[in-house]
Every structure is written in structure tokens, then in C-alpha cells.
Amino acid sequence: MGSGATLVDGVRRWFQRRSSTTFLANNSNNNNKNNKQNKNNSNIVVHDYYDGHVSVSELRAESSTARRRETKAGGEEELTIAEEDFDVSGLNPIKVPLRFHVKAISMETQKKGALETDFFTEYGEANRYQIQEVVGKGSYGVVGSAIDSHTGEKVAIKKINDVFEHVSDATRILREIKLLRLLRHPDIVEIKHIMLPPSRREFRDIYVVFELMESDLHQVIKANDDLTPEHYQFFLYQLLRGLKYIHTANVFHRDLKPKNILANADCKLKICDFGLARVSFNDAPSAIFWTDYVATRWYRAPELCGSFFSKYTPAIDIWSIGCIFAEMLTGKPLFPGKNVVHQLDLMTDLLGTPSSESTARIRNEKARRYLSSMRKKQPVPFSQKFPNADPLALRLLEHLLAFDPKDRPTAEEALSDPYFNGLANVDREPSTQPISKLEFEFERRKLTKDDVRELIYREILEYHPQMLQEYLRGGEQTSFMYPSGVDRFKRQFAHLEELNGKGERSTPLQRQHASLPRERVNAPKDENGNQNNDFERRTAASVATTLESPPKESDCSENSNTAAQNGPNKPNYSGRSLLKSASISASKCIGVKPKQGSEDTIPEANEEGVDGISQKVAALHA
Numbered sequence: 369m370g371s372g373a374t375l376v377d378g379v380r381r382w383f384q385r386r387s388s389t390t391f392l393a394n395n396s397n398n399n400n401k402n403n404k405q406n407k408n409n410s411n412i413v414v415h416d417y418y419d420g421h422v423s424v425s426e427l428r429a430e431s432s433t434a435r436r437r438e439t440k441a442g443g444e445e446e447l448t449i450a451e452e453d454f455d456v457s458g459l460n461p462i463k464v465p466l467r468f469h470v471k472a473i474s475m476e477t478q479k480k481g482a483l484e485t486d487f488f489t490e491y492g493e494a495n496r497y498q499i500q501e502v503v504g505k506g507s508y509g510v511v512g513s514a515i516d517s518h519t520g521e522k523v524a525i526k527k528i529n530d531v532f533e534h535v536s537d538a539t540r541i542l543r544e545i546k547l548l549r550l551l552r553h554p555d556i557v558e559i560k561h562i563m564l565p566p567s568r569r570e571f572r573d574i575y576v577v578f579e580l581m582e583s584d585l586h587q588v589i590k591a592n593d594d595l596t597p598e599h600y601q602f603f604l605y606q607l608l609r610g611l612k613y614i615h616t617a618n619v620f621h622r623d624l625k626p627k628n629i630l631a632n633a634d635c636k637l638k639i640c641d642f643g644l645a646r647v648s649f650n651d652a653p654s655a656i657f658w659t660d661y662v663a664t665r666w667y668r669a670p671e672l673c674g675s676f677f678s679k680y681t682p683a684i685d686i687w688s689i690g691c692i693f694a695e696m697l698t699g700k701p702l703f704p705g706k707n708v709v710h711q712l713d714l715m716t717d718l719l720g721t722p723s724s725e726s727t728a729r730i731r732n733e734k735a736r737r738y739l740s741s742m743r744k745k746q747p748v749p750f751s752q753k754f755p756n757a758d759p760l761a762l763r764l765l766e767h768l769l770a771f772d773p774k775d776r777p778t779a780e781e782a783l784s785d786p787y788f789n790g791l792a793n794v795d796r797e798p799s800t801q802p803i804s805k806l807e808f809e810f811e812r813r814k815l816t817k818d819d820v821r822e823l824i825y826r827e828i829l830e831y832h833p834q835m836l837q838e839y840l841r842g843g844e845q846t847s848f849m850y851p852s853g854v855d856r857f858k859r860q861f862a863h864l865e866e867l868n869g870k871g872e873r874s875t876p877l878q879r880q881h882a883s884l885p886r887e888r889v890n891a892p893k894d895e896n897g898n899q900n901n902d903f904e905r906r907t908a909a910s911v912a913t914t915l916e917s918p919p920k921e922s923d924c925s926e927n928s929n930t931a932a933q934n935g936p937n938k939p940n941y942s943g944r945s946l947l948k949s950a951s952i953s954a955s956k957c958i959g960v961k962p963k964q965g966s967e968d969t970i971p972e973a974n975e976e977g978v979d980g981i982s983q984k985v986a987a988l989h990a
């Protein structure tokens with residue numbers, strides 16, 4: 369594409385080039401009609417899609433002016449992307465089933481709700497949002513849709529309960545809201561606002577206002593068995609474009625999976641859930657301890673399945689994107705491992721056993737031995753595994769899924785792959801500045817509940833400029849001149865949850881208390897030896913053992929039997945031992961609770977019971 373051409377031109381030409389595909393012939397009239405309707409009304413289009421569910425798709429006709437964001441110097445910087453630059457009129461809208469089945473609230477209930485909520489407060493922020501229905505539940509609370517009366521927009525409001533119950537959870541929330549404020553990009557979900565808590569020192573819940581998305585990629589993949597090559601290409605393009613931006617900020621997402629990609633019927637995708645994300649600073653200690661890494665196994669890079677290295681690269685996210693892309697193509701998870709050993713087995717079944725050069729680079733001895741003594745497997749040709757896919761897509765997919773992280777392309781390189789010819793345009797794929805160390809200095813010290821409360825409060829003030837000025841001037845306000853909307857929200861959410869109580873899941877999922885930053889190696893010791901410090905010491909010790917030393921008999925009693933059988937000088941490299949090692953590195957000492965109904969997030973802690981597989985793998989070393 370010529371340098372002066374716009375992305376719209378590119379997409380259009382590209383669609384024309386592929387006009388032999390059926391979707392244009394069959395659907396262009398309807399889609400153009402819908403599109404026109406959107407453009408003219410910039411309002412709501414109702415798609416009657418899925419199993420009789422009516423999905424309301426608000427295809428935003430955002431102003432074509434480029435988004436702006438504040439720079440560190442306090443000025444404004446232009447982001448050159450406007451969402452509508454993607455002319456997706458040639459793409460079939462996708463089905464976006466409701467993630468959370470809530471019956472529409474009856475008129476009567478709505479009236480009752482309105483009366484009830486009006487009673488509590490009528491001014492300040494409280495009147496700004498009219499809560500509508502629950503659209504999701506996560507381990508941190510409930511997400512409701514609402515109308516922002518200032519803008520008329522539909523928004524999603526995430527209510528996070530009892531933020532400070534565990535410092536680790538609060539730190540995770542702080543990290544997420546901070547990152548989402550700093551990472552502004554059309555392919556990343558946007559925080560629009562955070563409600564001001566009623567009291568600086570005593571608040572417990574927070575309410576984060578996001579742009580509302582209709583579904584997530586997990587649901588989209590399940591509900592759409594007629595996705596076209598153009599959908600696949602556009603989806604992958606957006607994911608890589610978002611990831612390029614994230615990685616140039618020196619952020620690793622670390623938990624990319626279909627459920628963490630929000631989706632709209634107009635094929636727009638947005639990356640969300642930065643709770644496990646980390647900023648990587650160049651001067652960070654070389655041994656970055658990622659002991660809190662409990663991200664979903666199915667999308668986890670091989671190097672994270674056996675603590676191959678002590679330092680990881682952004683290529684871990686590229687691997688996850690490869691897995692997600694493969695899942696789009698087949699409708700099924702690519703590597704649905706039951707534990708880390710099974711995970712590595714599935715990977716090597718498809719990709720073949722890694723080369724001896726790749727294995728030699730692995731620092732963790734157990735993992736290295738395990739892989740080098742594995743039965744040699746030949747790679748399965750991708751054209752055989754994905755028989756109907758575009759050969760260019762498969763060529764790129766093979767790169768994304770390179771076993772050795774150094775062989776995976778960066779997001780930027782992937783965007784320039786021939787697969788995206790005609791769609792990609794480097795002018796529309798912005799990078800950003802690395803995130804300032806100052807923003808994340810809290811990762812390097814031990815935080816108390818009060819510290820993290822203050823930091824979250826400070827973060828919330830970013831959405832309340834006047835209060836922020838006051839705060840920066842050293843004002844000691846602990847409550848506000850105008851009432852916070854939070855009380856009203858509490859009641860609205862309680863009301864909704866009550867309505868929804870007889871639904872599928874009446875309580876939020878169990879939290880995973882897993883997010884104390886392990887990078888913090890110089891944390892000052894707490895003389896009083898409180899629980900968290902203890903936890904940190906135990907974890908650091910476990911990790912040091914995992915990364916630095918061969919397994920010792922004393923590592924655990926289960927291993928000691930096998931080690932004894934192996935003889936005194938023969939370390940145990942059985943599958944069980946690898947499981948143990950990965951468990952330590954991924955979730956040792958962490959009270960990980962599985963999410964209900966979510967197979968892929970069964971924590972490694974549970975995996976040590978998978979005797980059959982362990983024995984099978986151990987037999988390979990006999």
C-alpha cells in the first residue's frame with residue numbers, strides 16, 4: 369500500500385481483492401444498510417442473532433477526530449487511530465451471545481429501582497450513571513451495564529468488593545487501574561472513570577467505569593461457526609496491534625486468553641484484564657521471580673511450563689496470541705493441557721521436540737533434562753492440523769508458536785508479515801513510550817493496606833482533576849463537599865445482584881490471591897515478621913531452589929522416594945518432579961482456588977495428583 373493511502377483504502381482494496389468469497393456477495397447489502405444506519409443515527413442497531421437472544425449492538429460512530437491523550441510533560445499527544453478507520457462494512461457482524469444470562473429487568477422493577485436509588489442521593493456523581501443489568505462476574509466482583517447520562521453512552525461498571533481485604537489483591541487492582549490509565553489504545557479496553565469514594569481513608573469498594581463491550585472472544589468463538597478468513601485476519605491484526613503498543617510500553621500482559629479479549633458484534637476486539645500484567649524495567653534484577661504466575665495454562669508459553677529461564681520476554685504474550693489464533697481457526701483450544709507436563713506433551717506433539725540448541729539454552733536443569741530425554745517427535749505440518757486455513761495465516765501461526773521464544777516474532781514484526789498485506793499500515797500501529805519507573809515504584813517496596821489504599825485513592829483522583837489539585841496542594845480532605853455516588857451504587861448493585869441471585873452464579877468467583885510482585889527482591893524486611901513477609905520469604909526461597917539448584921531429596925517427600933530409587937547421585941527428572949518444579953515456580957505458597965466451571969484455570973497446585981501422566985513421563989526416564 370502506498371504510504372499516502374489510508375487504512376480504509378487498504379481494507380477496502382483488500383476486501384475487493386477477496387470479493388470472490390461469499391460473505392460479500394451474500395451480505396454486503398445488509399451490512400451496508402446496517403452500517404449506514406449506524407453512521408446516520410450513531411445509535412443502536414438490534415441484531416437478532418443467536419438462539420433467539422436479542423443482542424443490542426451499539427456500533428459506536430465515534431468522532432473521526434484522532435484520540436488525544438495526555439503526555440507525561442502535561443501536553444497532549446495525538447493518537448492517530450480512530451476506531452472508525454476500520455471500515456468493516458465488508459465483514460459479517462459476529463454473534464455476540466450474552467455472557468451472563470440475566471433476564472431483562474421488568475419495567476416495574478426498574479421503576480422501583482429508580483425510586484429506591486433516587487432516595488439515596490440526587491446530586492454529585494450519583495446521578496450520572498443509571499445501572500441496567502449485570503453483564504459479568506469475575507473473581508473481583510460484578511460488572512453491570514449502565515447509561516452515562518453525561519454522554520448518553522452505555523458503559524460497563526465493575527464493582528470491586530472489599531478491595532483491601534488482601535494487600536496482594538489490592539496491589540493487583542492498583543496495577544490494573546494504573547496500567548489501563550497509561551495504556552490508551554483502541555485495541556485496549558478503556559477506563560472512562562472511577563467513582564470517587566466517600567472517604568479517603570475508609571473506603572472498601574471501588575467502582576470502575578469502562579467502555580461497554582458486548583461479549584468476549586471465548587463466547588464469540590463458541591457462538592460463531594461461520595467465521596471467515598477475513599474475520600480471522602482482522603481479529604489477529606487487532607490483537608497484534610494492541611500488543612505492539614503494550615510491549616513498547618515495556619508491559620507484559622501475561623494472561624492473554626479468549627476470555628480476556630472483549631468483543632463487539634462489529635468485529636472490534638479489545639484486550640482487557642491487566643491484573644497479572646507487569647512492567648519490565650531495564651534495570652530490574654536479572655532474576656525476575658514470577659512466582660505469582662498463575663495465568664491460564666492452556667495459553668502459557670512453553671518456557672513458563674517448566675521455569676526454563678529466570679527472565680522472560682514479551683514472547684510469552686506472542687505465544688498466547690498464537691494459541692488464541694489457532695483456537696479461532698478450529699473453534700477449540702489448541703493445547704488444553706491438564707497439567708504442565710501434559711501441556712508440554714501437547715506442544716511437542718504438534719511442534720515436534722525442540723532442537724538441541726533450543727534445549728541447551730534452558731537454564732532450569734530439570735526442564736532441560738526432561739525435554740532432552742523426551743521421546744523424539746516429528747512436527748505435524750500445520751496444513752494438516754488446520755486443513756482449511758489460509759497458507760499465509762499458517763505460516764505466521766507457525767512463527768507465533770515457535771517453541772523457542774527467541775524464534776517468535778515481536779508483535780511489530782508479526783504485523784509486517786505478508787499475511788496482513790493490504791490491511792497493515794505502520795502509521796496506524798502506534799508504539800508508545802516505556803512506562804515511567806516512578807509510576808511503579810510501589811512494586812519495589814513492601815506495601816501495607818494503608819499504603820495501597822492511598823495509592824489507589826491517588827489513582828482514582830486522576831479521574832477527578834479538581835480533587836487531585838487539592839490533594840497535590842496537600843489538602844487533608846478525608847470526605848467531600850459533595851456526596852459520593854458510591855453509596856447509591858452500592859444499593860443499585862445490591863439490588864441487581866439480588867435480582868440475579870437465582871441465576872447461574874449468585875456469588876462472584878473465588879479470588880486468586882496471587883499477585884504480590886515477586887520482582888521485588890530488595891524488599892525491606894519487616895522486623896515484626898508479619899504474614900506477608902513470611903509468605904515472601906518462603907516464596908523467594910522456593911524460587912531460588914527451583915531456578916538455581918537441582919532437585920534435592922529434601923525438596924518434597926514425594927520426590928524423595930523416586931530420587932532414592934534413582935540412586936544417590938541421579939537427580940529426579942520425572943514428570944512429577946517437573947510438575948513440582950513448575951508448581952513451585954507458578955503457584956507455590958499461593959492459595960489458588962480454581963474458578964468455577966473453568967477447566968483451563970485449574971491451578972498447578974492441583975496438578976500433582978495427576979499420577980497417571982506423571983508415571984507415564986517418569987517411565988520415559990527409567
Ligand SMILES: Nc1ncnc2c1ncn2[C@@H]1O[C@H](COP(=O)(O)OP(=O)(O)OP(=O)(O)O)[C@@H](O)[C@H]1O
Pocket residue numbers: 467503504505506507508509511524526557578579580581582583584627630640641643877
Ligand atoms: N468493559 C466491559 N464490557 C462488558 N463486559 C465486561 C467488561 N469488562 C469486563 N466484562 C465482563 O465481566 C466479567 C468479569 O470481568 P473481569 O474479568 O474484568 O473481572 P475480574 O474480577 O478481573 O475477573 P477474573 O476473575 O477473570 O480476574 C467478564 O466476563 C468480562 O467479560
